[in-house]
Amino acid sequence: MSQSTETIHRVAQVLAGAERGGAENFFVRLVKGLQATGKVNQQAFIRAHQHRIDALESGGVPTQGFRFGGQLNLLDRMRYQRALRQFHPDIVMTWMNRASIATPPGDYTLISRLGHYYNLKYYRHADYWVGISKGICDHLIQGGMPADRVFYIPNFADETPVEPLPRDSFETPADRPLILAAGRLHENKGFDILLQALKKVPDAMLWLAGSGPEEQALKQQCHELGLDERVRFLGWRNDVTTLMKTADLFVCPSRHEGLGSIVMESWAHECPIIATNSQGPGELIDSGETGVITPVDKPEPLAEAIRELLDNPAEAGRLAHNASQHYWQNFSKSVIVGQYLDLYQSIHKK
Numbered sequence: 217m218s219q220s221t222e223t224i225h226r227v228a229q230v231l232a233g234a235e236r237g238g239a240e241n242f243f244v245r246l247v248k249g250l251q252a253t254g255k256v257n258q259q260a261f262i263r264a265h266q267h268r269i270d271a272l273e274s275g276g277v278p279t280q281g282f283r284f285g286g287q288l289n290l291l292d293r294m295r296y297q298r299a300l301r302q303f304h305p306d307i308v309m310t311w312m313n314r315a316s317i318a319t320p321p322g323d324y325t326l327i328s329r330l331g332h333y334y335n336l337k338y339y340r341h342a343d344y345w346v347g348i349s350k351g352i353c354d355h356l357i358q359g360g361m362p363a364d365r366v367f368y369i370p371n372f373a374d375e376t377p378v379e380p381l382p383r384d385s386f387e388t389p390a391d392r393p394l395i396l397a398a399g400r401l402h403e404n405k406g407f408d409i410l411l412q413a414l415k416k417v418p419d420a421m422l423w424l425a426g427s428g429p430e431e432q433a434l435k436q437q438c439h440e441l442g443l444d445e446r447v448r449f450l451g452w453r454n455d456v457t458t459l460m461k462t463a464d465l466f467v468c469p470s471r472h473e474g475l476g477s478i479v480m481e482s483w484a485h486e487c488p489i490i491a492t493n494s495q496g497p498g499e500l501i502d503s504g505e506t507g508v509i510t511p512v513d514k515p516e517p518l519a520e521a522i523r524e525l526l527d528n529p530a531e532a533g534r535l536a537h538n539a540s541q542h543y544w545q546n547f548s549k550s551v552i553v554g555q556y557l558d559l560y561q562s563i564h565k566k
Contacts, residue, residue, distance in 0.1 A: 227560060228305040228324075229277075230261045232284035232314035236427075236452055237400065238477050239331050242371050243311055244268060248275030249372075249553045256560070259303050261296060261315075284314050293318055307560055309346075313338050325563050330356065332474035333495070344563055348475045351495045367559055371477045372552040373457070373484035373543070380461040386423065386448040393420040393526045396463035396487070398456045398478060399470075401428030406469035406492060408437055412515035413469070415441050417522050422446060423463065425453040460487035465525050465532060470494040471512055479507070483543035488532040490521045506539040 229247050233240040243262075250256050252275065260272050264281025272279040280299055283292040296318060300308065309327040310316040316328050316338045328342035330352050336359040339345060344365045347353035353368045383390040395414070399405045407424060411434065414422055424434075424447060431449070438447050453459065456478070460466055466482045468491035476496035482489040489507040491497035492514075503509035508525065510517040525532045545551075 225257050226303065226305045226307070227256045227258045228261060228300055228303055228308040229258055229311070230300075230308060230315040230319055231311040232263055232282075232318065233312065235263075235265050239312065240268065241374070242477060244271045244275075245372070245374060245549070246553070246556065247272060247277055249549055250556060251275050251277050253553065253557065255557055259305075261300060284318055306564055310342070316342070327559075327563070330474075336361070344559075346559070349496050349499055351499055352474060369552060369555045369559065370547055371475055371480055372547055372549045373477070373480040375484055375549055376457070378455070378458040378461050378485065381458060383462065385462070386450065388421050388423070388448060393417075394463045395420055395422045395465055395467055395522065396425070396459050397422065397467045397469065398425040398453070398459070399468075401426045401430040401434060403430060404470060404472040405430075406471045406494075406513070407434055409471075409492075409513055409515050409518065410467055410469040411437055411441055411443060411447070413519035413522060414443060414446065416516065416519035417526070420446065420522070420526060421448070423448050423450055423459060425450040425456055425459060427452045457481055457485050460485045463487060464529075465490060465522070467518070467522065468492065468494075468497055469518060470497065473497055476500060480543060480547055482507075483539040483547070486536040486540045488525055488536045489539070490518065490525065492518065505535070506542050507535055 231243045247260055251258055258277050260277050260279040262268060262281060263284050269279045269281055282296045285292050305324045307325045308319060309329055310319050311329050313334055321341050326342045327344045327346060328339040329346040331348050333355050345356050345361050346367050346369050347356055348370050350368055353366050356366045357363045397410055438444060460482055465488045468476060468478055470492055471494060473494040473496045479497050479500050491501055491509060492512045493509050494512055498509060501507040501509055508521045510521050
């Protein structure tokens with residue numbers, strides 16, 4: 217598709233997401249990026265998290281907040297659906313389960329955007345589907361969605377230029393190798409495997425940025441492994457790209473990962489990446505060229521890969537350079553925003 221110069225008049229973006237999260241951050245980046253083109257007239261319908269409302273409205277996107285409760289919360293759902301109808305959208309794009317469930321078919325074109333391998337029963341009423349990885353697109357097609365109505369459009373990173381932090385931040389010895397990992401502290405993210413691997417990487421420090429249900433279990437595991445001196449739990453951070461600029465390498469040890477937007481972040485900010493062969497990172501990374509892939513749930517190969525890159529800065533630099541070029545050619549903000557504009561224009565004509 218070649219990017220159209222025509223204007224799509226009204227696009228509703230609907231997200232019933234958590235207060236914090238990678239998908240939620242990307243929602244703000246994409247919606248603001250689309251608005252900045254002047255080729256869409258958008259409104260955002262989201263949960264009433266004030267920081268996200270402020271971020272969207274700072275980019276010129278009118279935003280309304282709703283509870284997006286469960287099926288029994290009929291009054292709030294009716295309020296959302298009434299506000300959506302009052303906007304008179306040409307296109308509605310829903311993000312993830314709750315937004316899709318709450319949004320019925322209407323006199324608009326309905327797109328469901330999937331960032332993971334969700335249960336497809338929540339998405340069958342849509343007219344079109346966007347998968348952020350080729351694997352998710354295959355999941356949609358194998359689940360019965362018409363192939364000619366399924367589109368692959370990945371995410372782009374936060375491209376804001378950043379400067380590194382001092383290496384001795386968070387009481388970190390400045391002369392030690394520094395590894396970064398980030399994400400929700402959830403079983404799917406495999407941080408327990410990373411801690412096991414770290415035990416086999418002498419002297420290296422780990423900054424682990426994130427919060428979530430596994431936080432206490434991971435801290436207990438860290439203590440039992442004797443790693444308290446080498447691991448810094450940073451909590452939820454809004455400056456992960458700054459941390460990437462500071463660290464020697466980034467590790468994504470996930471068991472399950474729909475796309476791995478964090479891969480894009482590391483590529484854009486030239487931080488060498490090692491990732492396990494979960495769905496998204498395994499699809500994205502050309503191992504030995506744009507990063508290193510190791511098996512899921514295997515601490516020994518992960519530790520070996522970490523040691524090899526820490527011991528060979530020239531190789532780490534080569535991977536980071538290759539990945540940066542690959543990112544700007546194929547996954548940059550301008551590329552991905554253009555693909556969404558083309559999609560909106562092509563389906564609006566039908």
